[in-house]
Amino acid sequence: MKAIQLISLSILLLGLVACDPDKPNTNGNHTNTTTVPSEPVKVPAFDGKSAYDFVQKQVDFGPRVPNTEPHKKCAAWLQEQFQGFGAEVIMQNAMIDGPKGDKINMTNIIASYNPAHTHRVLLCAHWDTRSVADEDTVRQDEPILGADDGGSGVGVLLEIARLISTNPIDMGIDIVLFDVEDQGIRQTKGLVAKRETWCLGSQYWANHLHKEGYKAKFGILLDMVGSTGARFPKEGISIKFAARYVDQVWNEALNLGYSDLFVQGKDNRQITDDHFFVNQIAKIPTLDIINLPENTNQAFGHYWHTHQDNMSVISPHTLHAVGSVLTNVIYKEAAKHDR
Numbered sequence: 001m002k003a004i005q006l007i008s009l010s011i012l013l014l015g016l017v018a019c020d021p022d023k024p025n026t027n028g029n030h031t032n033t034t035t036v037p038s039e040p041v042k043v044p045a046f047d048g049k050s051a052y053d054f055v056q057k058q059v060d061f062g063p064r065v066p067n068t069e070p071h072k073k074c075a076a077w078l079q080e081q082f083q084g085f086g087a088e089v090i091m092q093n094a095m096i097d098g099p100k101g102d103k104i105n106m107t108n109i110i111a112s113y114n115p116a117h118t119h120r121v122l123l124c125a126h127w128d129t130r131s132v133a134d135e136d137t138v139r140q141d142e143p144i145l146g147a148d149d150g151g152s153g154v155g156v157l158l159e160i161a162r163l164i165s166t167n168p169i170d171m172g173i174d175i176v177l178f179d180v181e182d183q184g185i186r187q188t189k190g191l192v193a194k195r196e197t198w199c200l201g202s203q204y205w206a207n208h209l210h211k212e213g214y215k216a217k218f219g220i221l222l223d224m225v226g227s228t229g230a231r232f233p234k235e236g237i238s239i240k241f242a243a244r245y246v247d248q249v250w251n252e253a254l255n256l257g258y259s260d261l262f263v264q265g266k267d268n269r270q271i272t273d274d275h276f277f278v279n280q281i282a283k284i285p286t287l288d289i290i291n292l293p294e295n296t297n298q299a300f301g302h303y304w305h306t307h308q309d310n311m312s313v314i315s316p317h318t319l320h321a322v323g324s325v326l327t328n329v330i331y332k333e334a335a336k337h338d339r
């Protein structure tokens with residue numbers, strides 16, 4: 001991940017005025033037109049330690065850079081994991097043009113539950129890791145381990161898959177792991193790139209959906225969701241395209257007591273992340289849970305695109321918080337549909 005984009009702030013603001021159906025009411029509670037379940041919904045407990053172990057396992061493969069052996073081995077392992085957790089798995093392989101005119105053997109991994117259900121939620125993350133440590137001061141040409149940038153989102157989604165396998169959910173869930181998110185070329189200030197070199201896997205998926213006519217009610221993208229002291233404000237593109245679902249997720253975090261991580265304030269930064277292409281091309285309203293430090297001089301976490309992005313920055317507590325919010329959102333969403 002990628003650059004902060006300052007495009008279309010005016011469009012964002014217009015969009016906010018035009019479509020903000022989910023304003024809180026005067027006592028601060030969220031109003032919603034969907035039927036509220038009368039009984040408490042049974043939500044399985046998310047295990048942060050288990051998610052941590054799934055991050056560790058990925059890191060143990062080494063950097064997961066496309067066209068390398070660890071990348072290939074990790075793909076096979078991810079396929080095996082999801083199949084073991086009872087999902088229908090599609091490995092979407094394609095040879096695509098890389099950022100430097102190279103050819104990249106790309107694999108998006110799609111794990112689906114209840115594939116025939118029309119009520120569906122998309123959960124996604126990228127699973128590749130950056131081939132260079134260009135934000136580091138040393139060994140800049142070497143790949144990073146990507147424990148947080150890549151590994152954390154996948155770790156949370158593997159744990160969700162494990163939970164679904166033992167706690168059936170009456171809704172369709174598609175876990176999509178995008179490849180080739182993080183191999184983009186850093187843009188020189190003032191220059192406009194001929195094409196977006198980040199998020200190539202999600203661009204491919206959005207243009208070649210794994211099932212014809214695929215639809216989901218909404219999507220949630222996880223990117224850098226596992227570090228100690230992470231901070232997840234409401235990111236700009238998410239608000240622009242998926243405001244009501246941003247409220248649904250952040251209200252759930254508030255209810256669960258995680259407002260220290262899921263800060264309630266809006267953030268004017270817009271991040272070119274996979275959700276941008278899912279929104280723009282696949283037209284599925286999708287939000288991004290992404291670690292954005294408060295200090296705006298610093299784009300992302302201090303370890304971002306450096307060799308510090310290893311297991312030492314990963315916190316089972318942060319993984320637990322993000323996973324618990326996600327688990328509550330999906331099981332409660334499924335119950336809404338039922339009643």
Ligand SMILES: [Zn+2]
Pocket residue numbers: 001002130149182305
């Ligand atoms: Zn990155």
